[in-house]
Amino acid sequence: MPVKIEQRGAGFVQALAAEWTKLRTVRSALWGPAAMAASVLGIAVFVGATRSLQPDDTVLGGSLTGATFGLLVGASVGVLVISRDYAAGTIGATLMACPRRGVVLAAKAAVTAAVLFAVALATCFLAYQVGTVMLPDGYAPGAPMPALLGVALCFSVTGLLGLAGGTVLRHPAGAITTMVAVLLLPSMLGPLLGGWERWVAGASPVAALQKLSQSSDAAPDAVGSLAAWPSLWLVCGYALVALAGAVLVFRRRDV
């Protein structure tokens, strides 16, 4: 074939192109981001129509009520970016095409984070517009910028947690269940933990999301007094640690 040797390659850029192509060519892969957008927007419309808002809530916080559920879907999107390969058996072809496993996982992480960021930003911006139009006057609007960027980033990072979980656990159903538990249990079991609640529940991506969206759910005794952005950086920090752990497992394990 008339292609020069120096033009050949299987590095990060190629892995990224391959992962992006894989994602956009499977119809079921579109359902995740679509379900995420639909749940956030649907609940925003519901909240607007029923005016179910606490008096001390903001329009931004009320509009993003569905973002917590959307976050669970976002984690599943991250899980599926790798567990879909394990379920179909294409993990073998993926690693034969690019045997440097850290590069493969980095490409999957980049695709996951970018897709979730774009979809979440557009969706949450729209949800805020819905709230602004539908909710009655009298509520504080909240500060949408740069909070919405933080919310979108929170989706990306949660997707990366899902990717790390999917890499380690491999099976889609098991990994999704685990991720849902990891995201929901801290706030569900929080009241049982007494003084620890604000530390355990406060470190969850859900807490960072609620603080960023300026929701009345983000009370300091439930989710800690750490401010919105530091909460997000904390989540980013342990998501990267989880991803690094996943790289170690992924590199050592037989396919």
Add this chain to the structure above:
Amino acid sequence: MIEATGLTKRYGRTLAVDELSFQVRPGRVTGFLGPNGAGKSTTMRLILGLDAPTGGRVTVNGRSYQELPAPLWEVGALLDARAVHGGRTAHDHLLWLARSNRIPRRRVGEVLELVGLAPVAARRIRGFSLGMAQRLGIAATLLGDPGVLIFDEPVNGLDTEGIRWIRDLLRSLAAEGRTVLVSSHLMSEMELTADQLLVIGQGRLLADTTMQDLIERDSQATTLVRAPHWERLRELLEGRGARMQPDRQGRWRVLGPDAAAIGRLAADHRIALEELTPRRSSLEEVYVRMTDTRVEYRAGSPASDRPTAMTSNIGG
């Protein structure tokens, strides 16, 4: 060129591959032969870097697979034709593979044409027959026009026409100077395709030889005899140390004295013969005999409990 030295893989207590050393050279089809569970697939996974060896080393073109800068340009491998996402179209499956190694997009159309899948390029793989999936898997191996090709049981589940197509393809790839390694548990298939043979059983190398050498060195000369008064002849043959087994057509397979000696013996004692046929054991029988003691899992049926290859009816 594929080169293994002391290659070993252990899963827990199971030794799947045991100190394998071999070379697979370009320009010929090398058959990788062994019963199911002998370690063929594991060896291939070690070559491709999917599993890490417990000991030893294996290289492709002088490098370990992980060190190949753009693997699909050098190696094409088909391990499991069903390991594809059913929701993707044939074209899209090849497209992501091409993207992963910077292979030009037009190559996707070329290989689809080559394997005869161009008309179904836009169809989802879910609806493909096993034969079509095999062709798609082969198209994927050819994307980067690689010099080394590895196929794990490529004819499994194919019809006669598909089998012939793969056989011709493998031979033409080797004739172009490529290194072609094909595994099979079917000796009869290898007999028609391979020039060189690697035979393994329970993870160990049993033979690394050309097809011709294997037949000449390891096959046994036997003679098929049919005689109306067989019992008399039998006593005489036993006296000369021959071993005998009946076959399904009422003949006896005689191992020991050759056809000429049996003929003379019968004539000397005025015993009539209805048939006297010299034959060499088929490659299949050589293979069965070679791997018989090495087969790890054996079916419990009496038919597979034959004491030696002598009683096998294959080719009889």
